[in-house]
Amino acid sequence: MSSTSESGSTRRGTVLVSGGAGFIGTAIAPALADAFEHVVAVDNLHPQIHPSAARPADLDARVDLRVGDVTDPGTWDAVLAEVRPDVVVHLAAETGTGQSLAEASRHAMVNVVGTTQMLDALLRHEALPARVVLTSSRAVYGEGAWRRPDGSLFYPGQRTSAILEAGQWDFPGAEPVAMAADVVSPAPVSVYGATKLAQEHVLASWAQSVGVEPVTLRLQNVYGPGQSLINPYTGIMSLFCRLAKAGRSIPLYEDGEVRRDFVLIDDVARAVVAAALADAPGTAPIDIGSGEQQTIARAAELIAAHYGAPAPHVTGQFRQGDVRHAWADVSHARDAIGWTPELGLEAGVARLASWIDTQPGVSI
Template identity: 45%
Template sequence: MVAGKTILITGGAGFIGSRLAVDLATRHRVRVFDNFLAQVHSDPACTRIALARAGVEVITGDLRDPAAIAAAVADTRPDVILHLAAETGTGQSFRQPTHYAQVNVIGTALLAEAVRRHAPGLQRLVLASTRAVYGEGAFIDDSGMRARAMPRRAGDMAHGHFRVQGRDGQPLVPVPTDADCPVAPASIYAATKLMQEHLLRQAFWGSATQVGILRLQNVYGPGQSLDNPYTGVLSIFCRQIHEGQTLSIYEDGQITRDFVMVDDVVRAFAMMVEAPAMPQEILDIGSGQGITLLEVARRLLGCLGAPRDRLQVTGAFRPGDIRHAVADISRAAALLGWTPRIPLDAGLLALAHWSGRQMRPPAAMASA
C-alpha cells in the first residue's frame, strides 16, 4: 500500500496511538478520535499541541456516542482505521464490568456499524488487541508435550503457591505463545478485548474491508501515563522510584512479562497500514523475550540511579494477573516482515530519561 492514505485512529491521543499518529502523519493524512479520558490524560492540552504540530487532526468524541463515531467516520472517509480506543485496566475491569463492556465491546460494535453505513470503501481495519486474551498462555509438560494450563486459584496463591499447573496438578513450563494457543481470558478487560476481535471479524466477513489483529504484549516507553494507576507497570515503577518509594513486587517476583518498546509497536501498526498485502492472520507483537518483574524492576532502579534493592517481594497477588507472558513473534516476522529492534536496556533508559523530565517541577523545567 503506497503513501498518502487517509487514516482514522481511535484512541489516537493515547500512549501508543499518539506516537503512531505522529509517525503516520509524516506520510499520510491522519485524524484521531479520542475522548481524552481523564485517567490517562493528565495534560490533554500538551497532547493536543503535539498532535497539531505533527499535522494530526483531532476529533474529540466518545466511542459510546453513536452520532459522534458515525460523524467521525463519515467526515473522514478513511482508507484505514486503526482501532486503539479502549479502557485498559485489568484490575479496574473487575470493578467496572459494565463500563468496560460499554467502551470496549459496544464501542467497537458502534464503530463497525459506522463503517458499514458511512465508509463502505474502507480498505483495512486494524485492532490493537492483547496477549491477555490467552490467559495463562502456552505451556509444555515434563515430556515436552503441549499441556493446557489451569487458571490459578486464589486459595493456592494465598499459601504462596504461584506456579502454573496442568489439569492433574503437574508443574508446567511456559513456552512462547502464539495464536495457535487456545484463548482463555483471565479478566474482564481480556474478555472484552477478545470480543472486539470476534466482533470485527464477523462484522466485515465477506466484505471488501480487511481486518488485521495485533495481539500486543506489555508495551512500554516514553509517553505512557505516569499517573494512571491501572496500566503500565514500568511507568508505575518510574513514578514510584522518582517519589523515593520502595517498589512492591507481587507474588514471589517471578512473574514473567514480555516488554516491547512503543516505537517497535508503532512500526508494526505502520507496516499493517503500508504493507502491499496486510496479513489476515492474528499476529503476536512482543520482544519475544521474557523477563521477571523482579529483574526488570532492578534494571529500572539502576537506570534511574536508585539502589537496585529498593524493592520488596510482597507475596501479594491480584485477580487477572497471569504468571508468564512471552510472545512467539515468528508469524509477525514471516507474514509482516516485522521484528523488534529496540533492546530492553535501551528502551528502559529512554523511559527513565523521559520520566525524569516529566517528574521535574515546572521551575526546574523552565530553567533546564
C-alpha cells in the same frame, strides 16, 4: 486515492485512528502523517489519561483531532459525514486488567460496544475501509499453554483465589510456552482479556462478511516515553520508575519471578504502522513483543540501579486476573508485516527513565 510528495514517495489517502490521542496514537502519528494524505484521530480525551482535556502537546500537528466517544453513534456520524477512511487503526480501549474486574460494564462498553458502534457507522455511511487494524492484547491468552515433561501442551486455566492465597504461583511439573497465535489458543482470565477477545471476534466476523481486511495485533506489555504517568492501570514500568525516583524500594508481587515481555513503544509504533501499510498481512493474529522475556525482578533491578534506589523486595502480594508468565513468539510478525523488534529491556528502561526525569511534578 494517493498522491506524490515532494520527496517523490507515494502517499495514501486517509487513515482514521480511534483513540488516536493516546499513548500509541501519538507515537504512530508522525509515521502515519508521512504515509497518508490525511490522518484523523477520534478520542474522548478521557481524564484518566488527559487531565486537562486539551489536545496533547506531543500529538503531531498534522493530525486532525476529532473529540468524541467511540461508544456514541453521534460521534461516528459526525466524523464519517466528512471522512472516508482507506484504513482504520482501532486503538480505543479500556486497558486496566485489575480495573476491569470492578468496572466490567465500562470495559465491555468501550471495547466491545465501541467497536460495534464504529463498524455499524462505517456501514451506515457507506464508508468501508480496505483494512481495519486492531490493537488487541496478550491478555486474550490468559495463562496460556504450558508444557508437560512429555512435551504435551495443556491449558491450566485461571489461578483461583485459593491457589494464589496458598502461594502456589506456578503449575507444578510444567513450563509455560511463548504466546503465538498458531500454537496457543485464547483463554482469557480477566474481564479485560475477555472483552479484547470479543473485540477480535466481532471485527473478524464483520470484516470478512463485508469485504474488509482485518489485521489483529496482540500486544505484550507496552511501555516507554509518552505513557500516562497519572493512570494507575497502564503498566508497572512507569510505576517502578516513580517509586525508584522517590528513593523507595520497588515491591515485587508473588515471588518476583513473574515473567513478562516488555516491549518499547518505539517498536510497537513501528508494528502498528507496518500493519497499516503492509501489502498482504493476512488475517491471522500477529503477536507483538520484544523478542525476549524478563522477570519483573530483573526490570525492577534495572530501574532501581538507574536511580540508585534500594534493592527491590518481594511482598508475596498478588492481583486477581494477573497471569503468571507471558511473552510472545514474534516470528510470524516478520513474515506477515515485515517487522521485528529492535530494542531490548536495558535500552528501553534507559529511555523511559530519562523521559520521566524530564517530566514536571512526577510523583507516586
